[in-house]
Every structure is written in C-alpha cells, then in structure tokens.
Amino acid sequence: MQEQQPSLSAYFRKEELKISLPSKGAFYPPGTLELDSNAEVGVYPMTALDELTLKTPDGLLSGEATFKVIKSCVPAIKDPWVMPSIDVDSVLIGIRIASYGANMRVTSMVPKTNTKQEHEINLMTLLDSRKQLNIDTKVMLGNGVTIVGKPSSYREMQSIRRETFEKQRLSRTINNSNMDEAEKEKEFNKIFATLTMLNVQTLTDNIDTIVTPEGTFDDIASKQQFVNNVELKHVNMIRNKVDEINVIGSLPKYTVQTPEEDVEKGAPATYEVPVMLDNSDFFVFQS
Secondary structure, eight states: OOOOOOOOGGGSOOOOEEEEOTTTTTTOOTTSBOOOTTSEEEEOOOOHHHHHHTTOHHHHHHSHHHHHHHHHHOTTBSOGGGSBGGGHHHHHHHHHHHHHOSEEEEEEEOTTTOOEEEEEEEHHHHHHTOOOOOSOOEEEOSSSOEEEEOOOBHHHHHHHHHHHHHHHHHHHHHHTSOOOHHHHHHHHHHHHHHHHHHHHHHHHHTEEEEEETTEEEOSHHHHHHHHHHSOHHHHHHHHHHHHHHHTTTOOOOEEEEOOHHHHTTTOOSEEEEOOOOOHHHHTOOOO
C-alpha cells in the first residue's frame, strides 16, 4: 500500500468572510456567478502574488490587475470582466477586510483650516450601509418605447476610464507643446469629439434592451442608432434612470469629528469624507 504523502493544503488561505452584492446577483451572464444559499459570495485574503499584482501600474490602468485579484479572492465570480460595475467597490472592500481587517486609517483635510487629520474608519460599517438593488430598471419614454437599463460591466467601465485617461493625458501634452494655436485647437477638437462619443458609448452600455410595439432590440448597433437619433428629452429620461441605477452599491461618505482648535478657527464641528478606492494605497497593510 502506497504511503500517503503529507500535504500543506491545511495551511493555505481560507474563506475569511461573506458579503452580499449590491446587484443581488442580477446582470451577470449565465454561469458567471455562484451565490450561496444566503445570496452571498465568499471572500479570501490576498496572497503575496495578489498584492504584487496590484502594484503593477500597467495592470491597474488596464484593469487587468483588479480582474486577477477579484478572480483569486472571490472565486464565486467566475469572470470579473462581466460583473456589473455596481458590485466592484463592495467586492474590493471585502477583499481588503479579508486581507487586512475592517479598520483602515485615512487622512483628510479639515474644511476652512486645511489641517491634516488622521482618523480610523470601519469598512464593515460602510459595507452594511451600501445601497442595494431595489428599483425598477425600466423607463417608459411616453412614445410606446420602454428602455430597460443596466449598469455597465467592469470591462465596459474600465475601457471608458482608460480611454478618458489617455485623452486627458494627450490634452495636457498638447497644451504644453510648441504647436501653434491653430494646430492646438484642431487637436483639442479631435479630443473633444472623442470624449463626446465616449459619453454616448457609456449611455449605450447602460441600455439592456429597447422594447417597442414592433419588437425588442438589444444589439449594440440598434442601441447606438437609437441614442443618436431620438429627442433630447428622451435621452435625458434614459440618463436619469441610468444615474439612478449607477448609485446602487455606492459607498456613503463618513462623518468626521473636527478637532476643537479647528472649530475655534471657524471650521464646522463635523464634516464628511468620501472613501477613495485608489488601489495604489487602498490595498496597503497598515501596521
């Protein structure tokens, strides 16, 4: 009888916590998400490789680094590229809690006095106060057409962010160049046209289906054609519904107490600070 070899698997990382998703599992393509019986996903701590991955500038810009870390730490999400954008912040906070604990020190500036203040926030409390999906994602335009909205996927969101970043960087380069004013204006107009198209693309990404008396349309070409040719008031109705969808899962600001000496100088007694999910320092261990 062959002797069983010892294994180190008992010492490997284990699932640290479970979190619910703001989307409640909606908007995922079939086979890309496995929720447990409580409609939650398990979160594992990062490995050393995961942490190094998040320090790769090119990987952060492309979204590839975040994709790899989510796939490693939240195996229930089979393809992070297709996850709805409204779930991303919650998943990243879950990974940070699993890896470093729920408390995180942050620095803010006191209003009026600009005094730098360090304080600690509890990320689990932020997770518990997220907005969940409990709205109707449809909007009726009043002309027989109903738009079914959806959040962008992580891939779509990251693509728009990357393209916007590149155009903003190009704009700064042109502004600091030796081009004459006419040439600069020509190049700026090209950038503006691209950014305008990105706004249209973002709105198109947030349309799931267009339902008309004649039929239902869900292909990209039809959605782009529709957005480019309908009345402005209908586009604004769609945009309002999209904005309503995209605040789902957003993290609330947290309230900070102002030091007494700053209050005496005219600062408010409390002020609100947003949680910034900058992967370059959000996933850093704080001793």
